[in-house]
Ligand SMILES: NC(=O)C1=CN([C@@H]2O[C@H](COP(=O)(O)OP(=O)(O)OC[C@H]3O[C@@H](n4cnc5c(N)ncnc54)[C@H](OP(=O)(O)O)[C@@H]3O)[C@@H](O)[C@H]2O)C=CC1
């Protein structure tokens with residue numbers, strides 16, 4: 655049986671998912687999208703050959719509804735959707751913070767809900783997505799979510815109680831690496847390198863380090879020790895990072911991101 659999937663609120667994350675699914679073999683004819691603005695709907699149709707529909711039509715015609723609006727827009731979307739969603743639809747939420755109970759309270763009793771936190775490397779099929787079951791989601795529902803998000807990268811099952819922490823680590827994670835590259839490029843400028851060269855040096859170093867982290871099987875501490883020669887250059891830099899509390903700053907930063915994810919639980923908080 656053909657399973658139709660609808661992406662509701664197709665912005666950055668929704669479009670990355672759509673594009674990955676088509677790349678992985680989903681037929682555009684089986685993919686429905688919704689958008690708030692008609693020009694966005696036209697853009698999605700032109701780029702991907704998918705069918706723009708209203709939220710109500712998506713609820714009626716798709717077996718799986720993937721909700722990728724901002725957490726603050728989720729309440730409004732659900733108010734609009736709830737009267738149209740039959741209880742056998744699988745609801746997958748991609749929103750930060752919003753718990754599965756938020757959907758279960760607003761939809762027909764027994765509606766299966768799966769919560770997923772992905773990240774923007776979905777755009778290059780290198781996403782890290784964490785997947786959690788709501789009260790009525792079965793193994794088959796989770797497997798379907800794994801299959802969809804597996805089209806854009808890796809997936810990992812976690813208990814929903816860990817979703818806010820995962821949002822802080824991997825959901826927001828790419829931003830911290832981009833921030834680091836930006837800061838290191840500035841350092842290159844200070845040291846007299848042209849910006850484009852500094853950028854290339856840092857980006858290639860980041861790619862190399864990421865591949866080693868993923869593929870070498872070595873602990874990150876060992877990988878760093880291998881770079882850090884006695885009385886060499888690296889240890890001088892590490893001392894400055896420690897003096898400036900970078901490790902503590904990162905721990906505090908991720909704790910703040912986790913706390914914000916918790917705050918977004920109401921699906922309405924600005
Ligand atoms: N960006 C990221 O790094 C990550 C984001 N997320 C989560 O993914 C979700 C989407 O984020 P992102 O893609 O960045 O956000 P975007 O703003 O790019 O996408 C949301 C889209 O939903 C549309 N929209 C809002 N309300 C409705 C509605 N009622 N009906 C139809 N469309 C609607 C918006 O329209 P309009 O264009 O008019 O505003 C927008 O295009 C969020 O919940 C976020 O927490 C998860 C992981 C990472």
Ligand SMILES: O=C(O)[C@@H]1CCC=N1
Nearest residue numbers: 750773821825826827
């Ligand atoms: O900043 C945010 O709220 C979203 C969720 C995770 C990454 N971006």
